[in-house]
Amino acid sequence: MAKGRVTVREEFCKSCGLCVEACPKKTLRIADHLNPKGHRPVEQFKPDDCVGCAMCARICPDVVLTVYKID
Amino acid sequence: MSETQVFGMPKVWKSEVHTHYCPGCTHGIAHRLVCEAIEELGIQNRTMALAPVGCAVFMHQYLDIDMMEAAHGRAPATATGMKTVRADKIVFTYQGDGDLASIGMGEIVHAMNRSLPLTVIFINNAIYGMTGGQMAPTTLLGQKSTTSPTGRDAKVNGYPIRVSELLATLAGPAYIERVALTSPKYIIKAKQAILKAFKNQVENKGVSFVECLSTCPTNWGKRPVDACKWLEETMMPYYPLGVLKDFE
Ligand SMILES: Cc1ncc(C[n+]2csc(CCOP(=O)(O)OP(=O)(O)O)c2C)c(N)n1
DSSP, X not given: OOSEEEEEOGGGXXXXXXXXXXXXXXXXXXXXXXXXXXXXXXXXXXXXGOXXXXXXXXXXXXXXXXXXEEO | OOEEEEEOOOTTBOTTOOOOOOTTOTHHHHHHHHHHHHHHHXXXXXXXXXXXXXXXXXXXXXXXXXXXXOSTTOHHHHHHHHHHHOTTSEEEEEEEHHIIIIITHHHHHHHHHHXXXXXXXXXXOSSBTTTTSBOOTTOOBTOOBTTBTTOBOHHHHOOOOOHHHHHHTSSOOSXXXXXXXXXXXXHHHHHHHHHXXXXXXXXXXXXXXXXXXXXXXXXXXXXXXXXXXXXXXXXXXXXXXXXXXXOO
C-alpha cells in the first residue's frame, strides 16, 4: 500500500529529470507524451512505492509536484 | 485512511506563470526557497525586492511581491535607498555572479560594509547565463566559456573570486553562508540559510548574504542531472559550503 502520493502539473513540467534522479524509490519517469509546451512531462509509474518523502518536489525548479502523505 | 499535503506550492509563487528558465536551471529552486521563506515569516505584504540583470531579470513576474528592476549590478545601491526611506519594509536583492561579482562588485562591497538590514541572494553559476555563456569572475580555472574557449587561464584572466570569503573579511555583515541547490539534502540546508537571512532582517540584524551554487545546464553544455554532478565534483571543492560569518 502506498504511503504517499504525487500529483503533477503536467503543463509546467520541462522534462529536466531532476526529480527522477532525486526519488529514492525510483517511482518517477519521463512520460512518452508531450505537454502543450512540447516537453515530455514526468509521471509516477510506480505509485505503490511512493513514501511521500517530497524529495522530488524539493528539487523541482518549476513547482510542478505536490506531495501527499497517506496514513 | 487520511491524506495530508506535505509539499505544495508556496503562496508567494504566482501559480499560473511559466518561468522562462531552461529545463533544470536551479534559478527556479532559489526562487521557490525565497517564496517559502517569505511565506513562513508572514512578510509577503511588506517585502520589496530588486531583480538583477541576468537570467533572473523577469523574476518580478514570478513572485507575488513588489519588485523593482535595478541597472546591471546596482541592486545593492537601489536596495540601500529603499531601506533607508522605508525602514519598515523587508528588502532583498537577488543577483547573479556576472551582476554581483563583476559589474556590481563595488556596490555589493559597500552595501555589505554599511550593513543596513538587507538580504542578498547571490546565485553563483560560474558563468554569464543570459548573454550566452561568457566567462564570469567566478568561472573556474580551466572551465570553457565563449570568452575562454580553451579554458580559463590564471595568467590571462586571474583566479576565480570567492565572493563569500571576500565579503566575510568585512566587519559589517551579520551573516554569510554558501549553500548549493543540486540535491534535496543541500536544498534543505539552503532553505534554512535563506530563511535565516530573512529572519535576520526582520530582527534588524544587519546585512545577510547567501551564496547559492547553481547550475547552468545550457551554457555548461550538460544535461541537468550531469550539471548537478559537475557542480558537486568540480565547483564545490573550490567553493566549499558552510557558514563564513555569523554575528551570533
Ligand atoms: C550595463 C550593462 N552591461 C552589460 C549588460 C549585458 N548583460 C546582461 S546580463 C549579463 C550577465 C548576467 O550574468 P549573471 O549575473 O551571472 O546572471 P545569470 O544570467 O547567469 O543568471 C550581462 C553582462 C547589461 N545588460 N547592462
